[in-house]
Amino acid sequence: MRTLWRIITGLFKWTWRVLNFVRECILNLFFIFLLLIGVGIWLQIKSVSTPAEVPRGALKVDLSGVVVDKPSVSNKLSKIGRQLLGASSDRLKENSLFDVVAAIRQAKEDEKITGIVLDLRNFAGADQPSLQYIGKALREFRDSGKPVYASGDSYSQAQYYLASYANKIYLSPQGTVDLHGFATNTLYYKSLLDTLKVTSHVFRVGTYKSAVEPFLRDDMSPAAREADSRWVGELWQNYLNTVAANRQISPQQLFPGAQGLLSGLQKTGGDTALYAKENKLVDQLATRAETEQLFTKQFGWDKQDQDYNAISIYDYPVKDTSSQNGNIAVILANGAIMDGEETPGSVGGDTTAAQIREARLDPAIKAIVLRVNSPGGSVTASEVVRQELAAARTAGKPVVVSMGGMAASGGYWISTPANYIIASPATLTGSIGIFGVINTVENSLDAIGVHTDGVATSPLADVATTKALPPEVQQMMQLSIENGYRNFIGLVAKARQKTPEQIDQIAQGHVWTGEDAKANGLVDALGDFDDAITKAAELAKVKNIQLNWFADEPAFIDMVLGQMDASAQALLPATLKAWLPAPMADVVSAMKQQPGLPGTLNDPQNRYALCLTCGDVR
Numbered sequence: 001m002r003t004l005w006r007i008i009t010g011l012f013k014w015t016w017r018v019l020n021f022v023r024e025c026i027l028n029l030f031f032i033f034l035l036l037i038g039v040g041i042w043l044q045i046k047s048v049s050t051p052a053e054v055p056r057g058a059l060k061v062d063l064s065g066v067v068v069d070k071p072s073v074s075n076k077l078s079k080i081g082r083q084l085l086g087a088s089s090d091r092l093k094e095n096s097l098f099d100v101v102a103a104i105r106q107a108k109e110d111e112k113i114t115g116i117v118l119d120l121r122n123f124a125g126a127d128q129p130s131l132q133y134i135g136k137a138l139r140e141f142r143d144s145g146k147p148v149y150a151s152g153d154s155y156s157q158a159q160y161y162l163a164s165y166a167n168k169i170y171l172s173p174q175g176t177v178d179l180h181g182f183a184t185n186t187l188y189y190k191s192l193l194d195t196l197k198v199t200s201h202v203f204r205v206g207t208y209k210s211a212v213e214p215f216l217r218d219d220m221s222p223a224a225r226e227a228d229s230r231w232v233g234e235l236w237q238n239y240l241n242t243v244a245a246n247r248q249i250s251p252q253q254l255f256p257g258a259q260g261l262l263s264g265l266q267k268t269g270g271d272t273a274l275y276a277k278e279n280k281l282v283d284q285l286a287t288r289a290e291t292e293q294l295f296t297k298q299f300g301w302d303k304q305d306q307d308y309n310a311i312s313i314y315d316y317p318v319k320d321t322s323s324q325n326g327n328i329a330v331i332l333a334n335g336a337i338m339d340g341e342e343t344p345g346s347v348g349g350d351t352t353a354a355q356i357r358e359a360r361l362d363p364a365i366k367a368i369v370l371r372v373n374s375p376g377g378s379v380t381a382s383e384v385v386r387q388e389l390a391a392a393r394t395a396g397k398p399v400v401v402s403m404g405g406m407a408a409s410g411g412y413w414i415s416t417p418a419n420y421i422i423a424s425p426a427t428l429t430g431s432i433g434i435f436g437v438i439n440t441v442e443n444s445l446d447a448i449g450v451h452t453d454g455v456a457t458s459p460l461a462d463v464a465t466t467k468a469l470p471p472e473v474q475q476m477m478q479l480s481i482e483n484g485y486r487n488f489i490g491l492v493a494k495a496r497q498k499t500p501e502q503i504d505q506i507a508q509g510h511v512w513t514g515e516d517a518k519a520n521g522l523v524d525a526l527g528d529f530d531d532a533i534t535k536a537a538e539l540a541k542v543k544n545i546q547l548n549w550f551a552d553e554p555a556f557i558d559m560v561l562g563q564m565d566a567s568a569q570a571l572l573p574a575t576l577k578a579w580l581p582a583p584m585a586d587v588v589s590a591m592k593q594q595p596g597l598p599g600t601l602n603d604p605q606n607r608y609a610l611c612l613t614c615g616d617v618r
Contacts, residue, residue: 057299057309058149059107059316062119065093067100067126067134069373069404070334070551072344097130097404098529103318104137108144116141117295117310118150118163125158127373127405128235129424129514132242133528138165147298151291154178160281161239164246170291171282176272179255179281182236184228184613188214197443201469203478205485206433206509211612215437227510228613231428234513238426249280326548327366328536329359333385336610337377337410339602347374349381352414353388355550360392365548367398367540369532370418376409376610378603379434379484383413386491390417398539402532403427403523408511408611412522413488416495419539422532423514423523430517431611432492433509434484436477438606442468477606484607496521511611 071094107113116138126134142148142165150163154175163169171177193200193215200215210224220228240251247254256264268274276282286294295308302309335346342348359365370389376382393399401407401415403423408431415421423429445451445466456462459470489503496503498521506512506520517523525531537545 054110054112054311054316055302055309056112056114057302057311058115058117058295059103059113059313060117060119060310061100061104061313062122063095063100063313064122064124065095066124067095067097067130068334069097069130069371070332071096097126097133099318100134100313101137102321103313103316104134104141106318107316108137108141108146113146113311114299115147115149118148118152118166120150120152120155120159120162123156123159123162125156128161128239128426129403129405129528131158131161132424132426134162135165135242135246136528136530138162142167149295149298151286151288151295153288157239161243164243168284169282170284170286170294171273171276172287173273173285175276177276177281179261181255182232182239184232186214186220186613188218188220190214190216190218193439197441197447199440199443199468201438201440201474201477202435203437203474203481204433204435204509205482206435206507210509211608211610212435212437215439231511231513231516234515235426235428238513238515247280253279254281321547322549323546324548325364326546327364327542328533328540328545329355329362329365329368329548329550330533331355331359331368331370331550333370333372333374333411333414334404335374337374337381337385337414339378339381339384339604347377347381347385349378349384353384356385356388356392359548359550360388360395360397365397366542367400367536368392369400369402369529369536370415371402371404371529371532372407372411372415373404374408374411374414375406375612375614376411376413376431377608379410379413379607379609380603380605382410382609385414386417389414393417393419398536400532400536400539402529403429403514406611406614408614409433409609411611413491413609416491418495420525420532420535421523422525422527422535423517424528425513425515425526427514427517428511428611428614429514430506430510430512430520430522431609431614432488432503432507434481434488434607434609436481436606436608438465438469438477440465440467440469442466480605481607484609488609492522511614 073094104116107116118138138148147168148166149168149170150166151170152159152163152175153172155163155171155177157179160177160179202212202215204212207223210221210228213221213224237251240254244251244254252260255261264275264279265272268278273282273285277285292308295310298308300309301307331352333347333352337347337349339349342351356368356370359368368389389399398420399418401418401421403411403415403421405424405427407415407423407427407429412429412432442452452464452466454462459472460476462470463473486500489500489507492498492507493500493503506522512520512522514523514526518526525535533545533547537543
C-alpha cells in the first residue's frame, strides 16, 4: 500500500513540476514577445518620425484600399502598423482624402518631384466628390507644367476616373477599362420574415423613405425606383461628363451604352485593350516592362532599388499644416451617426458635440468648418450635434458645412445650423424623413410551442420582442415619428428661410444630388472643401488662414488589433476563400446594415434619420 502511495505522490509531484515548468516557460516566452513588440514599436516610431529622403523623380501615387474623409486609423499609426505587422492588409487600408490632396499639392511645389505616376492597381475606390477633389489636385499639378502618367493592367471605374486626369494613360495589352455604369441593390426579405413569422412594426414619414421597404416588400416600390433612378442617373452622367472632358472626347464615345460597347468589341474581336485604344480611352498599350522603360527615360534609374526614380505617396514626407493655435476649426463627421462616443467608422454624437464645444470655447478659433460625409443615423445623436453647432453660431462663430459624398437624413439634420452650406454636384443629400422599426417574434415562438405570458401595470410596461406590440405603443411610436418629422422640416424651414409646407414638398425622404439640392434651396453653393475654407475665412474676416483639425486619435492597441485582424483576413488562403459561399457573405453583410437588427443603431427612442441606399452605389 505504501509503495502504491509513493508511486501516486511521486507521479503527482512530477506532474506538478512539469506544469510549473510549462507555465514559467509560457510566461517567459510571452514576456520576451512583449519586449520585442515594445522594441519594435520604438524603432518604428523613431523611423517614422525621421523624414524619408526625397529622390529627384516621380511621386508614385500608389494608393491601396479606399479613400475616405476620416480613416479609422491615423496615417502615422497605420504606417507603423503596416511596418510592424506586415503590408499584406494594404488592400483593406483607408486613406485620408485630405492627406492625399496635401501630398499632391506639396509635390507640385517640390523641385525634386518632376512628375506623378498613378499606379492604381490596388486602389479600391472612393465616393465621387472625393475623386473630384483628388482630380482637382492632379489638375493643379499638371497645370504647373509637371506631367502626370497613369499605368495599369486594367482600370475599374474609380481608377479610371483618376487616370483620366493624366497627360498619358498606359494600359496593358491584355487589360480593360471597365466602364459599365452605376447601380444600387438592396436585399428585400419580407417573405423571409413571413416564413420565420417575424412581425415587423414599421413607423415612418416620407413617401420616399425607402429604408424600411425591405421589411415591407420583396421588391422596390415605384416611388423609390423613380427617385433612385433620378439620382443614380445624375451621378453617372456627372461621371461621364467629367471623364469625357478630361479625355477630350464626347460622353457618347466614352460610354456608348451596352449595345454600342458590344458592337465596338465585336469589331475588335473581343480585344478590350484594343477597343480602349481605338476609342481614345487610353493613349498607349504597354506592358509593365515597357512602361518601366518609359518612366526610366522620364525620371531616371535608381540602381539601389532597381526601379525608376520615384517615391511612394506613403513615404513622401508631407508637412503638417494643422496648428493647435489655428483660427479655423475643421471637424469631421464621417460615417453613420450613433449615440455616445465615437467608434471607428462612425460619428459619435457626444464626441462630435464635444469637439464643436471645444472649438466654440477656444478664443483662437474664429470659424468652424464641419465636414459632413454621413448617411445619417440616430435622431437623438443628430440633435445633440445640431444643438452644439447652433450654440457655436449663436456665440458669433461662423459655421460652414462642407458636404462630401453623403450628407443625407441625419447628415443634413446636423447641417441645418450652418451659416453657409457647400455641396459637391455629386453629393447625395436631402432624404429628409424619419423611420423606426421594431421586430417582434411572438409568432415565431408560438410556431415552435414557446409562449410568453405575465402581468403588467400598464400596456406600456408590457413591451418585449417576444410579445405582440401593444396598440398603445404602436400609436405612441407613430406619433413620435411624426413629431420628429415635423421638427425636422421645421428646422430645415427655419434654416433655409422657407415655410414648412415648402420644405415638405422637397422632403418626404427624397434623395437629391448636390446640384438638385442647390436648385431646391437646400444648399447655398456648389463647391469643395477648399471653397468651404475660403467661405469660413470670409465670414470670420480671417486673412491668414490656419487650420486646426479636431480629431481624436484611436488608442494604439486598437490600431494593433485592427491591423492584426486585417492581416489575418489577408493571409487567409485563397483556396479557402474560394470555398466560402460569397452570396451568403453578401447577405450577412447587407443584413447587418439594415435598421432594427441587433448591433447596428442605438437611438434610445428607436428613431432614425438614415439613407441606406446612399452609400450603396456600384
